[in-house]
Amino acid sequence: MTTSSMIASPAQGSSAPGGGGPLPRRRALGAETVFRGTTTVAGAMVLVIIVAIATFLVIRALPSLGANQESFWTYEGWFADSDPPQFGIAALAFGTVLTSTLALMLAVPVALGIALFLSHYAPRRMAAPLGFAVDLLAAVPSVVFGLWGRDWFYEPVSSLSSWLHSVAGWLPLFGSDGPYGKSVLLGSTVLAIMILPIITSLSREVFVKTPTANEEAALALGATRWEMIRTAVLPYGRPGIIAAVMLGLGRALGETIALALTLGSTYAIGLDLLGPGGNTIAANIANRFGEANATGRSALIASGLVLFAITLVVNVTARAIIYRRREFTESAA
Amino acid sequence: MSLQTPLQSRRVIADRMATVLIYAAFLLALIPLVSVAWTLVSKGLQRLDGTFLFTSMNNIGAFDDRGGAYHAIVGTLQQAGLATLITVPLGVLGAIYIVEYGSGWFAQAIRFFVDVMTGIPSIVAGLFVLAFWVLVVTPVFNDGRPGFSGFAAALALSVLMLPTIVRSTEEMLRLVPAALREGAYALGIPKWLTIVRVVIPTALPGIVTGIMLAVARACGETAPVLLVAGGNPAINFNAFEGNQSSLSLFVFEQAGVASQYAPARAWAAALTLVVLVLALTIAAKLLARRNPLAR
Numbered sequence: 001m002t003t004s005s006m007i008a009s010p011a012q013g014s015s016a017p018g019g020g021g022p023l024p025r026r027r028a029l030g031a032e033t034v035f036r037g038t039t040t041v042a043g044a045m046v047l048v049i050i051v052a053i054a055t056f057l058v059i060r061a062l063p064s065l066g067a068n069q070e071s072f073w074t075y076e077g078w079f080a081d082s083d084p085p086q087f088g089i090a091a092l093a094f095g096t097v098l099t100s101t102l103a104l105m106l107a108v109p110v111a112l113g114i115a116l117f118l119s120h121y122a123p124r125r126m127a128a129p130l131g132f133a134v135d136l137l138a139a140v141p142s143v144v145f146g147l148w149g150r151d152w153f154y155e156p157v158s159s160l161s162s163w164l165h166s167v168a169g170w171l172p173l174f175g176s177d178g179p180y181g182k183s184v185l186l187g188s189t190v191l192a193i194m195i196l197p198i199i200t201s202l203s204r205e206v207f208v209k210t211p212t213a214n215e216e217a218a219l220a221l222g223a224t225r226w227e228m229i230r231t232a233v234l235p236y237g238r239p240g241i242i243a244a245v246m247l248g249l250g251r252a253l254g255e256t257i258a259l260a261l262t263l264g265s266t267y268a269i270g271l272d273l274l275g276p277g278g279n280t281i282a283a284n285i286a287n288r289f290g291e292a293n294a295t296g297r298s299a300l301i302a303s304g305l306v307l308f309a310i311t312l313v314v315n316v317t318a319r320a321i322i323y324r325r326r327e328f329t330e331s332a333a
Numbered sequence: 334m335s336l337q338t339p340l341q342s343r344r345v346i347a348d349r350m351a352t353v354l355i356y357a358a359f360l361l362a363l364i365p366l367v368s369v370a371w372t373l374v375s376k377g378l379q380r381l382d383g384t385f386l387f388t389s390m391n392n393i394g395a396f397d398d399r400g401g402a403y404h405a406i407v408g409t410l411q412q413a414g415l416a417t418l419i420t421v422p423l424g425v426l427g428a429i430y431i432v433e434y435g436s437g438w439f440a441q442a443i444r445f446f447v448d449v450m451t452g453i454p455s456i457v458a459g460l461f462v463l464a465f466w467v468l469v470v471t472p473v474f475n476d477g478r479p480g481f482s483g484f485a486a487a488l489a490l491s492v493l494m495l496p497t498i499v500r501s502t503e504e505m506l507r508l509v510p511a512a513l514r515e516g517a518y519a520l521g522i523p524k525w526l527t528i529v530r531v532v533i534p535t536a537l538p539g540i541v542t543g544i545m546l547a548v549a550r551a552c553g554e555t556a557p558v559l560l561v562a563g564g565n566p567a568i569n570f571n572a573f574e575g576n577q578s579s580l581s582l583f584v585f586e587q588a589g590v591a592s593q594y595a596p597a598r599a600w601a602a603a604l605t606l607v608v609l610v611l612a613l614t615i616a617a618k619l620l621a622r623r624n625p626l627a628r
Contacts, residue, residue: 031523031525032523032524032525035525035528035529036525039429039433039434040434040435041426042422042423042426042427042429042430043427043430043431043435043440043443044443045495046427046443046446046447046450046495046496047442047443047446049450049495050446050449050450052461053457053458053492056469057461057464059464060463060464060468109358110361110362112358113354113355113357113358113359114358114362116355117355117356117359118359121356122359130359132618133366134362135618136366136611137362137365137366139549139553139610140369140553140607140610141552141553141554141555141581141607142553142555143553143555143581143584143588143603143606144373144606144607145369147584147588147599147600147603148368148369148372148373150588151372151376151596151600152372193365196362224345224348225348225351226347226348226351226352227347227348247452250452254452254454254455254456254457255454256454256455256555256556257555257556257585260585261588282456285456285556285560286456286555286556286559286585289559297463297468300460301460301464304456304457304460307454307456307457308453308454308457311452311453311457312452315448315452315453316449318452319448319449
């Protein structure tokens with residue numbers, strides 16, 4: 001039915017005595033059905049794409065996995081372009097987890113601090129523009145962070161490295177005596193800065209939603225501002241904080257270009273943070289793709305499949321926490 | 334207060350310390366923001382001029398200090414534009430399904446996986462388009478050669494933009510008051526026409542904001558473009574055939590070139606990219622502030 005036909009209908013109806021005819025019958029293939037069908041197909045595309053990603057990555061990964069001479073899960077090296085190919089994901093997966101864990105340890109306390117600052121400490125007029133400034137950090141493309149880390153930020157980090165080595169060099173973490181440049185420490189710090197905004201904005205959202213009654217009850221019992229936050233805001237926001245951290249972790253695990261520019265691209269499992277080294281699944285794909293042959297590409301796709309699986313698990317867990325939380329708060333309201 | 338007991342003063346000290354730490358956390362976060370901005374402007378302006386913006390890298394060797402990013406700017410605009418054309422109809426219609434029509438487990442599953450899809454790493458999206466479009470579909474029309482192109486990059490960017498656009502549109506549609514829909518139904522207007530003529534126009538400013546933010550994100554993505562666009566130092570206006578570059582890819586390439594002139598080019602391109610992305614982001618946020626639904 002179009003607009004013009006609707007306007008025309010009263011004129012037709014006036015000719016019939018008694019006015020008003022039968023309701024228009026619903027056609028099997030009317031505009032309503034077509035529109036509804038189109039939106040359903042568009043919605044289903046999301047599911048189709050996720051299934052297609054998994055399917056095509058598996059199909060293209062299989063050839064190299066079949067030709068691999070070493071164990072994919074335990075071998076540390078990456079000689080996927082040689083004949084016969086030898087490659088394994090052990091060092092890369094370890095590096096991915098190490099870099100992301102370090103980045104989370106650096107970012108989470110600061111992000112929670114910023115979120116509390118914006119929700120409970122900053123003057124109300126300042127909170128919005130300051131929050132906007134933090135959001136701007138999220139808008140900076142990752143390649144710019146990588147370039148900044150490689151061309152400028154490495155200097156303060158190498159001074160920090162030599163200081164850490166002189167103070168706590170007996171720890172295996174700080175065992176390397178240089179030269180300091182592209183290292184796990186540099187990569188994780190840059191990564192921490194990059195995931196700061198997402199953790200901040202998500203936890204700020206839950207902090208702001210703390211019921212005023214809970215906060216006022218705490219204050220009325222004589223709590224200081226910090227005690228009020230500890231007893232009313234943080235417990236209320238705990239599921240939200242966990243979800244925010246998981247989403248930050250998902251972002252960190254998949255970060256590519258910034259780490260390709262700031263990690264040392266070595267293939268070894270080790271806890272040394274300061275010396276030249278470090279690598280992740282994603283950074284390895286970006287660094288090796290250019291010179292990879294057909295088998296090499298297939299091997300990189302296999303490693304990407306592992307990354308896809310890891311991030312899928314992390315994201316599904318985070319979303320499941322948020323969804324349970326949402327049901328809880330909606331039923332309570 | 335002379336009556337303060339040691340316990341009370343300990344509590345006051347803890348409160349003061351928490352305040353100091355929380356202010357410090359905020360100031361700490363401003364350091365990288367200021368530092369990135371300062372480095373970007375001071376290093377980027379060295380080469381950012383007409384030559385840089387309007388010449389390409391064709392025939393520019395390692396000992397050549399000229400060259401520019403025109404080919405990359407063309408690539409970024411075409412790829413982001415194509416990705417927007419693909420994603421906007423799909424994303425808006427998908428959100429309409431979730432909010433207006435969907436019910437039961439199927440709509441729930443779509444909502445859930447839209448959220449999960451937001452977390453797919455950009456490099457995985459690139460690998461997907463590589464494994465699907467570049468290595469499987471295009472060789473059929475291409476005598477078996479893989480077809481790297483700007484369009485492939487647009488496809489990868491679409492995979493990344495789709496969940497963002499569905500999500501933001503969904504939120505905006507939910508903000509449209511039910512009374513508006515009911516008023517339209519009461520006038521005998523069918524549901525689809527109500528959505529097209531009443532719901533969408535009401536939510537439009539918010540939808541556009543979401544789209545602009547998604548486009549801004551997509552412009553800055555490097556990894557998928559690196560995998561499927563192929564890179565090209567010359568200008569290529571045809572996104573459907575032949576390799577293409579993009580601004581972010583250009584930054585990454587120049588960062589890896591061993592030439593004393595490469596870093597200046599990388600920073601100038603990075604500054605161009607950030608100006609483009611920030612202009613989109615800030616425009617989107619200003620538009621959001623004028624959105625009557627959002628308050």
